[in-house]
Amino acid sequence: MIKFTKNVSVSSPIPQDSIDRVVRLIEAGKLFRYDFDLDPNESDPSTVMENELAAEVANLEREFSDYTGHRYTVAVNSCGSALFLGLKAAGVQYGDKVFTNALTFTAVPSSIIHAGAVPVYLECNGDYQTDLEDLEKKINDYPDVKFFMLSHMRGHISEMDAIRELCDREGIFLIEDCAHSLGTQWYDKSRKEYIHIGQHGKVSCFSSQSHKMLNSGEGGFLCTNDDHIAAYCILAAGSYEGLYEKHACKPLDKNLFEDIKLSVPNFSLRMSNLTAAVLRPQLANIEGTIAGYKKWFLKFRQVLSSASELIYLPEPPELVSRAADSMQFNLLEFSNEQVDEFVRRTAERGIKIQIFGRRDNARYFRNWKYSFEQSPRLGKTEKIVSCTCDMRLSLHFDESDINLLGYIIKDVAYGLLREEKEEREKQPDGAFRDHKNGVADAFGDSGGPIAARHEAWTRYDDEAYQENGRKILANYLAYQLTTYLNSSDRILDVGCGTGLTGMELASYGFTEIHGVDSSEASREAAQKRNVYREVRLAEWDSPLDMETESFDAWVFAGVLPPDQPPFGAFDALIRILKPQGLLAMAMRVEEEDFHYDKIKALYEKNRLKEVFREKIGVLDSANHEIIIARKIRSLF
Structure with missing residues (x-):
């Protein structure tokens, strides 16, 4: 059983520049965001340096606004705090109702409760987006609701143009929870360009909690383009007396602050300079981080x-x-x-x-x-x-x-699906109609041309492939080939059937996949998968008309008649392999098995060398082995 051994919960690493900034801050003791002078003594270099250190949060707010395209940003201690501030700035009063997603994180409804309001939950659709029909229904059912905290849960974006239109029409104040959406963009049709998400609402809130694009352990940002909202949030976050003047990203009209500062409570939600020092180098390299995740x-x-x-x-x-x-x-x-x-x-x-x-x-x-x-x-x-x-x-x-x-x-x-089918189709005598039975039913006992019998198999193939365990084989075979082949190597899917093995190969990034099959119905079905460069039709018991040494690998994960090698002989198939090319097969291995005996004979002649072999049991009727062998020398 193959296992994954890395820790999937590891947070993004903190860059050395962040660590160096934090050390300098600690040494200077300048951890409070307002611990700097607006007019420092320029003649004293140490004062200037300490002043710059103490302005980490102010500088981060300006840089964050530049990145998202908002006019104003207020840095706080968490995204939950930013959501709470957004609700208070919107004018939410005790007992007000607020629309919000039912698919979100508990911090979102918690911020609504924190603001003294009551959440009204909305349905999501299958793409984790706000269900627009339910939103319209709830607007009609709750005509008194004038606030909507829309959560882009795990970065899944809803139909924002339609939602903004609804909110504007109904006078609903829209707040966007963008905790997981930093770096996500929306194409603005009017501007004919992409803009950063968070521009549809009057307020948007971002997170720098450890498992986000930016990692500071905890941290959040409230962004807005509204002067009055920005002034309120700067004060409410913890800017008292005249400290609002130390914000680099603020409305320039001092009256906006002076007129309301004695009426705005101080919720003490400020971000510290330590957090900002951790974040600024990360924000400077955010595009590289986003590219890595993408x-x-x-x-x-x-x-x-x-x-x-x-x-x-x-x-x-x-x-x-x-x-x-x-x-x-x-x-x-x-x-x-x-x-x-x-x-x-x-x-x-x-x-x-x-x-x-x-x-x-x-x-x-x-x-x-x-x-x-x-x-x-x-x-x-x-x-x-x-x-x-x-x-x-x-x-x-x-x-x-x-x-x-x-x-x-x-x-x-795939394994769970196979087990479900076994339980569902268990016969009174305890037997199953698995792959072996399907072969017998499809090919029959009446003989006749291989191609004709293969046409019957095509009708059975899709369902059987999904449910009887053969897809487990194809998945394993395709995965193992990622160790030995490059994505651009030419691969021939021998007896490709309806193309399901090709789909597994394509899923692992292989782009040069070719198919061959003896059934016209299979060939047509495989071609429709859009994973093959071409799918050829060939007689099952005749050599392939293909150029010598033209493929890096061929794979065979399909059904084999009990005594019939594919397309003439293995020798003919190996002929089309390049030197050091691979053959990869998922085959039923039984005592004195016809096909494996043929492969072993080529080992003994030093024409092939086995590089991988592993038994895998997925069907009741037989054990299978994944076999990968390398071509040692030409047979001709």
């Missing part, structure tokens, strides 16, 4: 894509360019028991996955009992979160890590 996120999606019948990967709106630091997917048609077993088995193999809709998960709305007297009825969200898998990504990963993570997840999911 690379692994897109690679992970690609690996999982071949399991689309079991694993649903949410899609963002077409106007969104995501910057994701984690991965979410839904298990399709799995019972709660199967979902829990999936989590248990992946954990056993080193992958920590949590399900949103489980007891003690802070992302499950039923666990927010502090926010309601009666549990809300949210059937759509309930169904979605009951099978939503959540796992972190890490910049410590490399491509082989992503391949292994995806392999294990698919292997466990």
Whole structure:
């Protein structure tokens, strides 16, 4: 059993520049954000240096605004504090109702409770976005609600243009929770360019908690383009007397502050210079961080894509360019028991996955009992979160890590599906109609041309491939080839059938996949998969008409008639391999097996050398082995 041994929960590393800044701050004792002079003595270099050190938060606010495109930023001690400040700045009073997502983290409804308000929960759709129909319904049901705290949970962005239009029409104050969305962009049709997310609402809030794009342990930012909101939040965050003047990113009109400062409570939510010193070098390199996460996120999606019948990967709106630091997917048609077993088995193999809709998960709305007297009825969200898998990504990963993570997840999911089928189709005598029975049914005992019998197999192949364990074989074979081949190497899928092995190969990034099959129906089905450069038709019992030494590898994971080698003979197939090329097979190995005997004969002649061999049991009718051998010398 292959296991993942790296820690998937490792936070992003702190750069050395951040560490050096923190040390200098500690040595100078300048930890308080306002511990600097507006007019330092320029003739004293030590005073100037200490003054610069003490302005870490002020400088960070300006730099953060420059990055997101907001006019103003207020740095605070957490994103939850920023959300609370946003509600207070919006004018939320005790007892007011606030719309918010049912799919979010507990800090979001907690900030509403902290502000003395009452959450009204909205449904999500299958892509983890706000359900627009439910939003319109709730607006009609609750005409007195004038605030909406929209959470971009785990960086999944809703249809923001439509939501802003609804909020503007109904006079609803929109606050965006962008805790997981730093670096995500929205295409602004009017400006014909991408803008940073957080520009649809009047307030947007970001996080620098450890498992985000920026890592300071704790930290948050409130961003706005509104002068009055900015002035209120600067004061409410903890700027007393005339300290607001020490903000580098603030409205220039002092009257905005002087007119309200005695009426605004000081909630003491300031960010410290220590936190800012940790963050500023990270923000300077944020594009590199985002690129790293995007690379692994897109690679992970690609690996999982071949399991689309079991694993649903949410899609963002077409106007969104995501910057994701984690991965979410839904298990399709799995019972709660199967979902829990999936989590248990992946954990056993080193992958920590949590399900949103489980007891003690802070992302499950039923666990927010502090926010309601009666549990809300949210059937759509309930169904979605009951099978939503959540796992972190890490910049410590490399491509082989992503391949292994995806392999294990698919292997466990395929295995559960196979077990379900066995239980469902168990015969009275305890036998199963597995792959071996399917071959017998499809090929029959009446003889006839191989191609004709293979046409019958095509009708059986898709369902059988998914449910009887053969996809476990193809997944394992494709994964193992990532160790030996480059993504651009030419691979021939021999007896490609309807193309499901090709899909597994493509999911691991192989781009030069060619197919060959004796069935026209199979060839057409395989071509529609859009993973093959071409799919040729050839007689099963005739040599292939292909150029000598033209492929880096050929793979065979399909059905083999009991006494018939594919396409003439193994010699003919090996002819098309380049020197040092690979043959890779998932085959049934029994005593004096016809096919393996042929392979062993080529070992003995020093024409092939076995580089990998492992038994894998997935079917009741037979054991299988994955065999990878390298071509040592030409046969001709």
